[in-house]
Amino acid sequence: MSARAELVKNEKNASVELILSEDWLLENGASDNDQNIFDLFEKNDFKQIKLDGKQIGRWDSRLVAFLVHVISLCKKNNIEYRLIDFPKGIDPLLDLAFSVPEHVSPPKGDTTQSFLSYLGNVALYSWAATQRVALFCVKIYEALIRLITKKAVVRKVDIWFEIQDAGVNAFLIVSLICFLVGLILAFVGSIQLKMFGAQIYVSSLVAIAVTRVMGAIMGGVIMAGRTGASYAATLGSMQVNEEIDALKTMGVSPFDFLVLPRVLALSLMMPLLTVYADFMGIMGGAFVGIFMLGLSPEDYFRMTLKALFMKNILIGIVHGTAYGIIIAVCGCYQGINCGRNASAVGKATTAAVVYSIVWMTVATAILTFIFSVIGV
Amino acid sequence: MPEAFLEIKEMTVAYGDNVIMKDVSFTVNKEDVFIIMGGSGCGKSTLLSVLTGLKQPAKGTEIFDGKVFWGNGATKDDRDALMRKAGILYQSGALWSSMTLAENIALPLEQYTKLSKPEIRDLVALKLDLVGLGGFQDYYPAEISGGMKKRAGLARALALDPKIVFFDEPSAGLDPISSKNLDDLILQIKDNLHTTIVMVTHELASIFAIGTNSIFLDAQTKTVIAKGNPTDLLKNPPNKTLEHFLTRGEK
Ligand SMILES: Nc1ncnc2c1ncn2[C@@H]1O[C@H](COP(=O)(O)OP(=O)(O)OP(=O)(O)O)[C@@H](O)[C@H]1O
Ligand SMILES: [Mg+2]
Numbered sequence: 001m002s003a004r005a006e007l008v009k010n011e012k013n014a015s016v017e018l019i020l021s022e023d024w025l026l027e028n029g030a031s032d033n034d035q036n037i038f039d040l041f042e043k044n045d046f047k048q049i050k051l052d053g054k055q056i057g058r059w060d061s062r063l064v065a066f067l068v069h070v071i072s073l074c075k076k077n078n079i080e081y082r083l084i085d086f087p088k089g090i091d092p093l094l095d096l097a098f099s100v101p102e103h104v105s106p107p108k109g110d111t112t113q114s115f116l117s118y119l120g121n122v123a124l125y126s127w128a129a130t131q132r133v134a135l136f137c138v139k140i141y142e143a144l145i146r147l148i149t150k151k152a153v154v155r156k157v158d159i160w161f162e163i164q165d166a167g168v169n170a171f172l173i174v175s176l177i178c179f180l181v182g183l184i185l186a187f188v189g190s191i192q193l194k195m196f197g198a199q200i201y202v203s204s205l206v207a208i209a210v211t212r213v214m215g216a217i218m219g220g221v222i223m224a225g226r227t228g229a230s231y232a233a234t235l236g237s238m239q240v241n242e243e244i245d246a247l248k249t250m251g252v253s254p255f256d257f258l259v260l261p262r263v264l265a266l267s268l269m270m271p272l273l274t275v276y277a278d279f280m281g282i283m284g285g286a287f288v289g290i291f292m293l294g295l296s297p298e299d300y301f302r303m304t305l306k307a308l309f310m311k312n313i314l315i316g317i318v319h320g321t322a323y324g325i326i327i328a329v330c331g332c333y334q335g336i337n338c339g340r341n342a343s344a345v346g347k348a349t350t351a352a353v354v355y356s357i358v359w360m361t362v363a364t365a366i367l368t369f370i371f372s373v374i375g376v
Numbered sequence: 377m378p379e380a381f382l383e384i385k386e387m388t389v390a391y392g393d394n395v396i397m398k399d400v401s402f403t404v405n406k407e408d409v410f411i412i413m414g415g416s417g418c419g420k421s422t423l424l425s426v427l428t429g430l431k432q433p434a435k436g437t438e439i440f441d442g443k444v445f446w447g448n449g450a451t452k453d454d455r456d457a458l459m460r461k462a463g464i465l466y467q468s469g470a471l472w473s474s475m476t477l478a479e480n481i482a483l484p485l486e487q488y489t490k491l492s493k494p495e496i497r498d499l500v501a502l503k504l505d506l507v508g509l510g511g512f513q514d515y516y517p518a519e520i521s522g523g524m525k526k527r528a529g530l531a532r533a534l535a536l537d538p539k540i541v542f543f544d545e546p547s548a549g550l551d552p553i554s555s556k557n558l559d560d561l562i563l564q565i566k567d568n569l570h571t572t573i574v575m576v577t578h579e580l581a582s583i584f585a586i587g588t589n590s591i592f593l594d595a596q597t598k599t600v601i602a603k604g605n606p607t608d609l610l611k612n613p614p615n616k617t618l619e620h621f622l623t624r625g626e627k
Contacts, residue, residue, distance in 0.1 A: 026485070026499075026537055030492035060537040061569065065495070065502040089568045096506055096564055103511030341473030341518045 002028045003062065005037055009046075016046045018070070021055035024063035034066065041073040049079055053086035064093050071098075136333050140263055143255040152256040162265035166227050170273060173226065178218050178277040182206055182284025185214070190293055199293045203300045204307035206285030212312040213319060213364070215277035219270065220323035224356035228331035231262050232352035235335025236345035244336070254336060263328040270324025271317045278316060311376055315367075322363045330356040378405040380439075381540060381572045382427070387436030387446075389419065389426055395434070396422050398598045402591050404540075407566060409573045409586045411606060413621065414593035420576040423593070424544055427574065428464055429455040441539065460488060463533030463541040467548060469525035471517040477504065477528050478513035484535045503531040507561060523554045530558075534565065541565075543575040547582055555579060559586050580622065584610065592618050 003024040008017045018037070051070065056063065067083075067090070074081040083090075113121070146152035189205045235258060238244050247254050282304060289300045334348040334355070382404035389396045396419040404410040412420050425431040427438065429445065429452075437447030440458045444450040471480050481500045485491060491499070504510050507527040509520075517525055526546065533541055546562070547555035559582045566573055577583060583590070583606045590609065592602040594617060602609055602618045613619035 026489050026491065029490040030495055032492075034492075035494060061499060061502060061534075062491075062495070065498040068502050068505065069498045092564060093506070093568045096561075096568075097502055097510075098505070100505070100508035100510060102505075103509070105511065105514065339518065341516075343474035 003031045003066070005031075005034065005066070007037055007040055015048060015050065017050045017052055019052045019055065020063070020066075021057075023057040024059040024066070026060055026062050028062075038069065038073060041070070041077060041079065044077050044079075047079060049074065049081050051081060051083050051086075053084065053090070056087060059087060059090075061093075064090065064097065067094060068097050132337075133329075133333060136336075137329060139255045140259055140329070143253065143260045144264075146253075146256060147260060152260065153252045154256050154260060158257075159261040159264060162261045163269060166223070166262075166265045167269040167272065170223065170226060170269075171276065174219055174222055174273055174277055175280050177222055178210075178215060178280035179284040179287075181214060181218050182210055182281035182286075183288055184284075185209055185281070186285035186288035187292070190288060194293075199289070200295060200299060200303055202289050202293065203285060203295075203303040207282055207304045207307040208309075208312060210281035210285070211278045211308060211316050213316060215281050216274045216316045216319035216323060217360070217364070218281075219273045219277040219320060220327065220360050221357065223266065223270065223273070223324070224327045224330075224353050224360070227266060228327040228352050228356045229349045231328065231331030232334040232338070232349045233345055235259075235332060236338035236348040239336065239338045240340050240342070240345060259332045259336065262332055263325065266324040266328035267321055268324075270320045270327075274316050274320030275313070278313065315371060315376065319364065319367060322367065323360050326359045326363060327356045330359065378408075380404070381406045381408075381441055382410075382574070383437075383439040384427075385437045385439075387426070387438065388434045389422055389431070390434045391422075395598060397593060397600075400436075400591075400593075400600050402600060402603060404572060404574055405589070406572055407570055409562070409566060409575065409588045411583050411587040411590035412574065412576045412593065413578075413583065413590055413606075415595055415621070418593045418595035419598075420593060421544060424542055424574075424576055428462065428542055429459055460536065461539045463536070463538035465526070465529045465533045465541065465543045465546055467544045468522075469517065469529035471525060471528055471532065473517050476514050476516055477509065477520075477531075480517070480528065481532050481535050484532070488536060499535075503534055504528075506534070506565070507531045508557075523550050526550065526558070527561075530561070534569075534571075537569060538571060540572040540574065543573065543577070545576055545578065547577060547579045552581075555582065556585075558582075562586060580624065583622075592621065 002022065004020070004022045006019045006021075008019055009015075010017065051067070071081060071094070073079075143152060147154065186202050186206050190199055190202045193199050193201050193205075235244070238258070244254050244258075247257055286297070286300055286304070289295045290297055331352045334352040338344050338348040380403045384403070385401050387400045388398050389400075400423075412423060414420050422431065426433050426446070433446055438445040441461060443454070443458060445455055445458055471477070472483075475483070478497075478500045481503050482496050485496045485499060489496075500513065501510065504512060507530050509524060509527055509531065512520065512524070512528070517528070520528065526549075530541075530546075543562075546558055550558060562573060562575075563586055565571055573586075575587075587606040590602075590604065590606045591600045592609075593599075594601040602614050606622070609618060610622045613622065
């Protein structure tokens with residue numbers, strides 16, 4: 001049986017009584033007239049009330065919660081109240097509940113804002129964020145100088161570990177994706193080229209596209225999701241566990257110890273991964289050319305070699321290196337500036353991947369512009 | 377004759393081949409404040425995770441409120457159902473960081489009761505009032521101090537009026553006054569809500585102030601080397617190790 005509360009008005013001596021009865025347990029369902037009773041208190045047409053607990057059956061904190069609400073209402077509306085015949089154990093709990101005054105949080109300020117002030121805030125925030133990132137890059141540069149002058153506190157094993165993680169350990173996923181991209185490029189190209197009987201040019205198409213930019217882009221996207229996210233999550237968790245504070249207070253710069261190995265590893269490994277991605281892409285194209293278009297391997301690779309220009313390979317490598325630096329900086333920046341709780345780590349990881357990809361796009365545009373201006 | 381709430385019989389706990397404790401038996405009675413003592417690394421946290429169903433013992437049975445919890449064909453569902461009668465206060469509070477304090481406490485209430493929104497709101501307010509955090513409903517765990525997190529964790533542990541509450545080092549990291557207040561709070565809750573308390577702690581002051589029964593785990597022999605009311609144990613220590621522990625190595 002569910003909790004029951006009934007407000008009884010005695011017209012004769014103008015007294016009001018709130019009679020509670022039956023079981024007041026959490027496991028029972030909701031009672032529906034609590035709110036009506038609370039509303040009566042707000043109407044304020046009585047100045048005294050007797051709370052009667054004689055008929056209460058079993059009870060737990062549900063009863064206490066109800067009483068706390070009623071008593072708070074009484075206090076707020078200056079109603080005198082008396083508790084009569086309540087089970088033992090209620091009083092100490094009520095005392096405990098009212099022993100510490102309610103904390104009043106300072107008003108959080110007006111959060112609504114006009115569209116113009118919103119735009120203004122976004123602009124200010126973006127400018128501040130840009131400055132912070134620029135400062136971050138300066139600090140990485142200083143750390144690099146310290147490393148070169150052998151003043152940085154950094155463990156060689158960390159650098160080797162990061163290089164291994166960003167290099168060899170990424171080969172499998174890069175192989176898989178880039179092979180697939182080469183395959184798709186060749187397949188799509190061949191449908192068009194077949195119409196002119198020019199299937200053999202599939203090899204040139206794949207070789208040029210992959211070496212000039214596709215290899216670097218695919219490698220970059222993979223590494224952003226794989227390694228950039230892991231940097232943000234690792235450094236973010238270290239921030240949560242106060243490990244980064246521990247480094248700082250020991251006089252070890254987190255830039256030397258944590259950021260530099262990662263930035264170095266990625267910017268050294270990305271060019272290699274790019275070349276490897278180029279190779280796997282060409283293999284993917286060859287798979288289509290040889291097994292689906294029936295070209296002979298000699299012809300296919302001869303045409304591929306003709307279309308492999310050092311210039312394109314180098315452009316790809318420049319892209320790849322730029323992506324590596326971008327991914328490492330985004331990942332480490334988000335990790336170091338992570339908040340101190342679990343959801344902040346999640347946000348940092350997401351932001352690391354999103355910003356990496358956005359800035360990779362921007363970098364591609366800038367590099368393409370530069371290369372077209374200098375005419376390569 | 378006090379009634380048993382938790383009975384552990386011949387329990388062996390191990391990580392792989394690394395046995396942490398062998399053939400441990402003890403009983404926690406209703407409305408006890410049961411203290412698990414022992415040096416660092418002797419397996420107190422491990423024992424607690426066995427008692428709360430997170431880790432499977434290598435051997436032995438646990439009877440929880442008259443029902444089998446570990447051993448004899450008890451399933452995960454049985455354990456989940458029984459754990460609904462338990463609250464756990466983790467060492468650092470373990471509040472969910474993406475939710476406000478009110479949401480943290482409301483979650484078990486929404487999951488396991490049919491109460492309406494306003495009723496849940498009142499209950500959340502009560503639980504926070506009880507631990508002295510009234511008015512902090514809309515704060516996130518990151519916005520309150522370590523001691524407050526612990527009290528908020530206690531409020532969440534108490535959300536469903538558990539019959540038993542497990543504590544892992546509740547006073548670690550608290551100042552003496554807060555730790556005394558927490559002890560008082562635990563006693564109040566035990567007396568008025570008739571809760572059984574199982575507590576891992578090193579804090580000698582609270583061991584003597586609130587403990588009614590205890591066991592002492594020894595890392596060397598991997599067994600319980602003393603049982604009983606901590607104050608009595610201090611008067612007649614059964615062995616040197618325990619005497620050392622209870623007197624901070626002074627005797
Ligand atoms: N996940 C694990 N895998 C293997 N061994 C573990 C694991 N967790 C703990 N141990 C071992 O179990 C033993 C007991 O650890 P436990 O954390 O239970 O100690 P404790 O008594 O709680 O110590 P403290 O008082 O320092 O918290 C230790 O020797 C530890 O090395
Ligand atoms: Mg422990």
